[in-house]
Amino acid sequence: MAYSDKVLDHYNNPRNVGSLNKDSNSVGTGIVGAPECGDVMKLQIEVEGDRIVDAKFKTFGCGSAIASSSLATEWLRGKTLEEATAISNTEIVQELSLPPVKIHCSVLAEDAIKAAVSDFKRKHSEEEA
C-alpha cells in the first residue's frame, strides 16, 4: 500500500494527540468505530462561545485513519460549531489523496466530528432544560 506524503506526514507527526477532560462542560467528545472493524476514533473539541478553541484526537486504526483524524483536529481549531459540522469526508479524501479502499477512514473522521459536536450540544441542551 502506497501512502501519500500527507498521510505519512500526519502518521509520523500526528497533530493534537491527546485527551481533553470529557466531563468538562466546554468539551464535546465523539467516539466512533469499533475495535473489531479495525478502527476507533476519539475526537474531542473544546468550545468557547460558539467557537472551537482546541481539538484533540486518539485513533486506533490504519495510517489513513490516523491521518484523517489528525487532519480533522487541525481543521477544527478556530471553526464555529456550524462550520465544523459542514466539514465533509470528501474534503479529507482530497487533502490526503486517500485511495478508494481508505475512504471509510474519512467517513469515520466526519462522523467523529459530528459526534463530538452533538455531544457538546447535548450537554448544553441538558443544561438549559
Place this chain on the structure above:
Amino acid sequence: MNGPIYLDYQATTPVDPRVLTAMLPYFSDVFGNAASRSHPFGWKAEKAVDNARAQCAALIGAHEKEIVFTSGSTEAINLALKGVAKMYASKGKHIITSLSEHKAVLDVAKHLEKEGYEVTYLAPDEKGRHSAEQIEAAMREDTIVVSIMWANNEIGTIQPIHEIGKLCKERGVLFMCDGTQAAGKIPVDVNEAGVDLLCASGHKIYGPKGVGFLYVRRKNPRVRLVAQMDGGGHERGMRSGTLNVPGIVGLGAAAEVARLDLDSDAEHSASLRERFEARVFKALDQVFINGDEDNRLPGCSNLSFAYVEGESLIMGIPNLAVSSGSACTSASLEPSHVLQSMGVGDELAHSSIRFGFGRLTTEEEADYAADEIIRAVNKLRELSPLYEMAQEGIDLSQVNWTGH
C-alpha cells in the same frame, strides 16, 4: 542497520548460493529436454532431474518414483485434491479439511463443492491444532480424503500429523498434507507419518520460485490421480509439460541442503525467535503469541499487540519486512482467516504481525527488530483510545461501539 531487514521467511526465502551454483550449468550448458531420449543432451538433463528427484525424496523419506515435479505447492495441491476427487468419485464425494488451511487448499475445496463434492471445514482449537478425534468424528462412509497441513504458514502451528495419518490409515481414507512450510524446516517422514500425498515448494526452502513437487504414495496404498494437465504425459502421466530442469535441479539442491542442515537451521531460527520474543515481552505488556507456543515452526513468531492496529503498526516499522496476515491476502482489509478460525477476536486479529526468522537472520537483526517494534507499539499506544480506555479500567468488550 542499513535498509529493510527481511523477516518474512514464511513468504519466501532467498536462493542459497549453493543452490544457485548447482542450477547455473542447466540454463545454457546442459540445456537439453529431459524427455529427449535420443541424444546425450536429453540424457544429461534427465540424469540431473533424476538426481533432484532422489534429493527431494530423501528430504521426506519417500521413494524417488513417488515425486512429481510441479510449478510449486499451489499446483501440487490442485493436482492432489482435484486428481484424487476425480479418481475416487465412485467411492465417495466427501472431503475433510481445516478452516485454517492455505487459500490454495480452501479454494480448491470450494471449486470441488461446485462440482458436487461435499467438504467439511473443521475449526481448529485456540492454538490452531486439530486432534485426530475431531477428524474421526467428521469422517463418513463416503469420505475419500483428509487434507490437513503439516505446519501453518501464518502462525507456524504444527499439527499432530502422525496421529491423523494413523487414523486415516485405519479408516482407509487418503491423507493429503500441505508440507510447504514444514518440509526442510522440521523432520518430515511420509512413511512414519502415514501421509499419502504431500506438497512442497522450492522457494520456501532457499530454492528457486516456480518449482515444487507432489509426493504421491505408490505402496500401501497406491494412490492414483487424474492428471489436471493434458499433454505429453510427463511425470508418469500425472503432470504433462516439459520439465523445468534448472528449477528442478535447484529444488533438489535446496532439499539436500535443507536435509543436511535441518537441525542447525532449526536451532538457529528458533534461538533468534526466542531472543526476539524475550526482548519484546520484557518491554511491552498485552502482547500475545498466536499459535501453539510448544508446537511451532522454529522461525515463526506471530504476535498480536493489543490496542494497536496491524496496518499502522507495519507502517511504523518501515525497516522491517514483515507480514500482517498472509502475504496472499495482505492487500485486503479483512483480518486473517487463520486467526479467525482459531477464535482470535477480530480486534487482536487486526493487530497481528508475523515475524519470520531464517538462515540469514542475525542476532543483531533480531534485536533491532524487537527494538523497532517496541518503539512503534509504544508510539501507537500513545495514540490509541483503546489503550487509554484500558488504562482507565474500562472493559472494552462492554462498550457499546458504533460499528460501521
